Amino acid sequence: MTKLDQELIALRRQIHRHPELAGAERQTAGLVAEQLRAAGLEVTTGVGGHGVVAVLDGSADGPAVAYRADMDAVDARTNVLPIPRSGRVFDEGFASRAPGVEHLCGHDLHTAIGVGVARTLARGSEPVRGRLVFVFQPAEEPLRGARAMLETGLVQRLAPREFYAVHCSPFPAGTIAVSPGYGLPGLDHVRMVLPGGDESVAAAVASEVAALGTVEFPRSIDEYQARFQALVAPQIAAADQESVCVAHWTAQTADGHPATEVLLRVWPQERLPELRARIERIAVAAGGHVEHPVDPFPALVNSAELSTAAGQYLTTALGPESVVWARASWPFNCEDFALFLNEAPGAMLYLGVADTATGINGAPHAPDERAIGHGVRAMAGLLTHRLAVSRPSS
Template sequence: MDAVADDELFDTDFASRIPGAAHLCGHDMHTAIGVGIAQVLARLREQLNGRIVFVFQPAEETLEGARATIEDGILERTSPQEVYALHCGPFPVGTFAVMPGFGLPGQDHFQVELTGPDAVTDAKRLVALADGWSTVEYPRTPEQFRRLLEDIQIPDGPLARFVVAQPQLTSRDDGALVRVWLRAWPDSRYTEIRNATQSTADSLTSARVDFTKEPFPAMVCSPELSETAATYLHDTLGDGAVLVLHAAFPFNGEDFALFLRDVPGAMFFLGVANPEAGINGAPHTPDFAADERALGIGVRAMAGFLSSRLTALSGPHHHSPGPTDRHP
């Protein structure tokens, strides 16, 4: 269920056997937890008030799998009333992070072709413009990373809005090419940045902007269902087990965004970090590792939460709704 393009750093018995493909995002954990939840709920199926469908979606890393799965008709076939996802996160093992109204940013990518004698000078102006959009930098030290994790928990804090812009200039025989990668919150920032790029390009004699694709949308979790989950997790796991994020982590995206565009729901981060044991729990870092106690914690908490949602949705006056029943 997905790999990250890198080599495994640690010699574990579950390490990838394919050179250049590594378990650096925890998808092996997610798969194991999903199977575990299914096993638990299958044993309890007589007591469940409804139906739970498990979706094992590939190609999350390339942001292609959710679209393909939805286009294959998963939502029409199953008519979910709510949809949930769990992903490893760099929070202490034993904790969950919920993101009411937040989630993970979308992304945009476009390029500007410049020709003529001023091409390189103009390209440098565009690169400077794009650099100026960035409001946050990737953390380079453990201290900066710790600060970032604090900042995303502050309501209306420094990361409530952000832009991460990565421009790249390539010289060519006949001019220059500027490519720009962007992550931003909220999605309206992409429109503003595209407009600013277009008007700057229009002021240059020989620049041509190529916006071939629409920006990929942000993943935005339902505020209500995230709060409901926070209450459940707090009541069952106790004080300190639930972190509430009030901003999106700026450097990763998530194509579960497309499920959440169609169906109310939420993603939760499952804490897998254990700094004392040297386990950073930070997906997409070369030394990513996860505290495996999170497997059992994730299975128990999500099996309980999902069955609680079935009970809430079936309501006091309904008996065993069929799979296609939809409540107003």
């Protein structure tokens, strides 16, 4: 393990010990900015809240390529995925010191890896051709941070040609999954306002919604891991997952009337109009109507071309045993990295953090910390490679 690996593990543990909710990432952003400035990057803070943007200009002309990491933690009391705790993390002296707030989704690793990539490339012996843009994003969990950063216009002015990110996953540490043309579901909120006075109506409507192709949310990290692995099993690795629709519903009231809140996680995104129409027909048949409180959130769609190119590079650089080809969408949360991919094509890659031999099942809050170094070396190499093979903008 290198000295940088050790320093990044210490950084990850410090962030894990002091997690901050969406919109409150002041200390985490300060740590990130301090390390990036020390590495010689040009750093802008306070971007869309506590966002940090750092620029590394190379010694030769070339395009701009961007890398994004998210920084916020979650409210563990309301987390929708009940992730079992692992003593490996919580007994080693760096458990969360913020009551009810924890890094359950791996953003502490994502941040440490992003810092490590920037530091590696800033001190590298090989000259960087072009510009590297590092985006450390707040408020990913509520899907606010990417939009807030983009609304400042800073990322667009830096004009990245391609955008990349990594997310922790239950694959073995040292492996990276790529999913060309696939990604994560979009999200849509639908409120079905139903006739009052009969709770059985809401129950019946909920039952009909459940029949719209629902994929139940995993109840534990072990169930999620099994489902995650099944998506890339060799026997289906070449088969497309054509659609995933995850629906949740809870009986609520709106203006004194019973209502059913439907939360749709939809893949592919093209299915959304059809599903909205079917839900509206169900509501109207029950004597009610449908409301859409917010606009739908887009699905994250990895560029087929750039994901394939990334997988090919990583296969050559790391060896074929280190790359998993996943031709399927993940039946999990949506991700606001989708908004950055609307600005420039790119990919989210899935970094393995599991080590089953030592009982580390890949839960993002309890990873094999050697994955940090794996992620840094993989992504530093990939970004350098992408700058080398991309032509400058005309």
